[in-house]
Amino acid sequence: MLDSIVFLLAGTLAAATPLLFAAMGEAVVEKAGVLNLSIEGMMAVGAATGFAVATISGSYVSGFAMAAIGSAILSSIFAVLVLFFLANQVAAGLAVGILGLGFSVLIGKNHEGQTIKSLPDLELGWLSELPFVGGVLFSHDLMLYVAIGMIILVWWVLSHSRLGLIIRAVGESPDAASAIGYPVVLIRFLAILFGGAMAGLGGAYLTLSYTPLWAEGLVAGRGWIVVALVVFGMWRPLRIALGAYLFGAVSLLELFIQGQGFSIPSQLLSAMPYIITIVILVIMSRNPRLIRLNHPASLGQSWHRNA
Amino acid sequence: MAYRLVTRTETSLRAQLLVPLAAIVLTLLAGSVLFSLLGKNPLAAFHAFFIEPLSTRYGIGEVLLKMGPLLLIAQGLAIGFRARVWNIGAEGQLLAGAMAASALALHFDTSESAWLLPAMVCVGTLAGAAWAGIAAWLRTAFNANEILVTFMLSSIALQLLYYLVSGPLRDPMGLNFPQSALFSDAAMFAPLLDNTRVNNSLFLALAASLLAWIFVQRSLSGYKLLIGGLAPQAARYAGFSEKKAVWLGLLIGGAAAGMAGVGEVAGPLGLLQRSISPGYGFAAIIVAFLGGLHPIGIVFAAFFMALIYVGGDMSLVSVGLPNSSATIFQGLLLVFYLACFLFANHRLQKVEIRH
Numbered sequence A: 001m002l003d004s005i006v007f008l009l010a011g012t013l014a015a016a017t018p019l020l021f022a023a024m025g026e027a028v029v030e031k032a033g034v035l036n037l038s039i040e041g042m043m044a045v046g047a048a049t050g051f052a053v054a055t056i057s058g059s060y061v062s063g064f065a066m067a068a069i070g071s072a073i074l075s076s077i078f079a080v081l082v083l084f085f086l087a088n089q090v091a092a093g094l095a096v097g098i099l100g101l102g103f104s105v106l107i108g109k110n111h112e113g114q115t116i117k118s119l120p121d122l123e124l125g126w127l128s129e130l131p132f133v134g135g136v137l138f139s140h141d142l143m144l145y146v147a148i149g150m151i152i153l154v155w156w157v158l159s160h161s162r163l164g165l166i167i168r169a170v171g172e173s174p175d176a177a178s179a180i181g182y183p184v185v186l187i188r189f190l191a192i193l194f195g196g197a198m199a200g201l202g203g204a205y206l207t208l209s210y211t212p213l214w215a216e217g218l219v220a221g222r223g224w225i226v227v228a229l230v231v232f233g234m235w236r237p238l239r240i241a242l243g244a245y246l247f248g249a250v251s252l253l254e255l256f257i258q259g260q261g262f263s264i265p266s267q268l269l270s271a272m273p274y275i276i277t278i279v280i281l282v283i284m285s286r287n288p289r290l291i292r293l294n295h296p297a298s299l300g301q302s303w304h305r306n307a
Numbered sequence B: 001m002a003y004r005l006v007t008r009t010e011t012s013l014r015a016q017l018l019v020p021l022a023a024i025v026l027t028l029l030a031g032s033v034l035f036s037l038l039g040k041n042p043l044a045a046f047h048a049f050f051i052e053p054l055s056t057r058y059g060i061g062e063v064l065l066k067m068g069p070l071l072l073i074a075q076g077l078a079i080g081f082r083a084r085v086w087n088i089g090a091e092g093q094l095l096a097g098a099m100a101a102s103a104l105a106l107h108f109d110t111s112e113s114a115w116l117l118p119a120m121v122c123v124g125t126l127a128g129a130a131w132a133g134i135a136a137w138l139r140t141a142f143n144a145n146e147i148l149v150t151f152m153l154s155s156i157a158l159q160l161l162y163y164l165v166s167g168p169l170r171d172p173m174g175l176n177f178p179q180s181a182l183f184s185d186a187a188m189f190a191p192l193l194d195n196t197r198v199n200n201s202l203f204l205a206l207a208a209s210l211l212a213w214i215f216v217q218r219s220l221s222g223y224k225l226l227i228g229g230l231a232p233q234a235a236r237y238a239g240f241s242e243k244k245a246v247w248l249g250l251l252i253g254g255a256a257a258g259m260a261g262v263g264e265v266a267g268p269l270g271l272l273q274r275s276i277s278p279g280y281g282f283a284a285i286i287v288a289f290l291g292g293l294h295p296i297g298i299v300f301a302a303f304f305m306a307l308i309y310v311g312g313d314m315s316l317v318s319v320g321l322p323n324s325s326a327t328i329f330q331g332l333l334l335v336f337y338l339a340c341f342l343f344a345n346h347r348l349q350k351v352e353i354r355h
Helices: A002-031 A039-057 A060-084 A089-107 A133-137 A142-160 A162-172 A174-180 A184-210 A222-232 A237-260 A266-285 A288-294 B013-037 B042-054 B057-082 B090-107 B116-142 B146-166 B201-218 B220-230 B232-237 B242-269 B280-290 B295-318 B325-345
Strands: B002-007 B346-351
Touching: A002 A039, A002 A133, A002 A142, A002 A162, A002 A184, A002 A222, A002 A237, A039 A060, A039 A089, A039 A184, A039 A222, A060 A089, A060 A184, A060 B325, A089 B280, A089 B325, A142 A162, A142 A184, A142 A237, A162 A174, A162 A184, A174 A184, A184 A222, A222 A237, A222 A266, A222 B146, A237 A266, A266 A288, A266 B116, A266 B146, B013 B042, B013 B295, B013 B325, B042 B057, B042 B295, B057 B090, B057 B201, B057 B220, B057 B242, B057 B280, B057 B295, B090 B116, B090 B146, B090 B242, B090 B280, B116 B146, B116 B242, B146 B242, B201 B220, B201 B242, B201 B295, B220 B232, B220 B242, B232 B242, B242 B280, B280 B295, B280 B325, B295 B325, B325 B346
Parallel strands: none
Antiparallel strands: B002 B346
16 A cells, blocks of 8 residues: 555656656747747657667657757747747747647657656665655656756746846736846746746656657646646646645546546546646636736737837 | 838738748648758658548548548537637537437437437537537636636536446446447447548538538628627727627637537447547638638638648658647648738838938
8 A cells, every 4th residue: 555655645746757847938928028828849859769769779868958959840840939939928828739740740750659767766875765755756867957957947936036136027017028128028038948848848848758759749738737737727836746646646646546447438438637627727717806816917928129 | 222011901812821831831842841850851741641632532532531520520610710719629519419429329328210310409509509608607707718618618517428437337238448439320420431431421511611601601690799709899889899809709619629520439439439539620720810811711721621631640650750740740831921921911011211
């Protein structure tokens, strides 16, 4: 019994990690006033790139690095569209998302269905030997801890640093931020690149650690759940992280229930994350005041400097 | 010399026509770069993509077959998009229509009534509208973002489909394959051209286009929807209700997608199976934009997108292009369309820099 609890909790942390990376990135992008809906496509590109590079080079570091770079390049297309061509952000996000899904298949085409040895767990010595806690917290790979580090970093930067203040100013009122002399477009551009790189890491975590294989369509809607997580979390990194762990737990429970042989149709279990997303979205959005208070004021609107 | 962007007060017809054409040209250019990188001759690739499908009777039939659902769904989506109601779950609404119509066809599997097919069209259309209606209800009653809800609903619809074909609607004589029994002839659209797969459901899409044109250009509700999207505050001031716009936009889009779902199961498929649509619901979003959200533009855009679909399949065989090139083309089209659109509603003005 204790073993299966350890398995469930440890699995929850692992399942949440791809979501965490991408959601921390999207939190920064949205705080800067840009709605990037292409996460699904960016995660797919990261997943395929990471897998292909790690398989060919044999290096996980290169895999993750190229995944981040690849998705950041894709996100730069989105950035150019919305920042310089003032494209509608919803439409641009969909366009780049579709493009990313297409590219991911192209990038992974020689690796379709292949597996890879999962990113090895860290050697943490006696920590991993601790009863219960060792199994849950201290027997994971490096990237899982990097994701936790990113939560703290993004939280600290957004709420306690000067950089965070500038990002938030750009997202709340680009006109005012620009008037004080902040380069609104540059800051948004960098935020979008950061969001892209993070989505890429999230995707690569799927193919190099969580699953670990490449198949077309492997991201399976996680990118959209990430967009929803940012809304549930009211654009606050710690709450978003809580949401990501909750979703990690849901996907683990799905495996667990199937393993126990309950007579629930497997399709209902597969639909669970989406149903739960809708339910939580409804609960959180019910109060429009709460949303309005937290949601970055210029989110989704095009902005250009009128000299 | 520097330039600045000035918003145009009016988008000219010329700009509306030039933007999609420019997007297509740019997509072809980017495509040839991509094909060259893949070691394929771009000219051979384009020949396979855009000429081969139109050079045989069968190919033309395939293009028309794929144009039907794209046209139908895009006309519905465009009405919502004009009002800034973002329905991205047409794929799920299509499945809802396909499932409902299939249930009817399989229930009356011995029927020879001429009313069976019209009944299927009605049921499927209503099911699609109802599936989208969930999103409209959650948005108007609970303020839940319709982009996310429509997407999640389409993932749920897919699982529902998997459930139905592996259980309740599975063919009892079908050796456990996850698919339903074949529909009876009365539950199928009649073929339109000999030796092709295109069928009469294409007329539904053409009729819907005409209706969309009347709705958008001639009716007060269409006008209200447009104003609600362009200037929400003005619309509210004029007493146009935002909730009504959300309901109308989503229901129309869902109904059109549901009807397209009927066209698939009662057309080329003839049964319910795990894969119903090669992403028509998502491709139709691109069609709607590429057509300038205009009922007439969408007809041309749907034809072009159908060509990409069929060309993608054909080039896979004849030139050995990867099967994702159609998806990449679709993405590129929308990317370039959005980029070019800047020049439809803005112009560059030279400004002297004063020293």
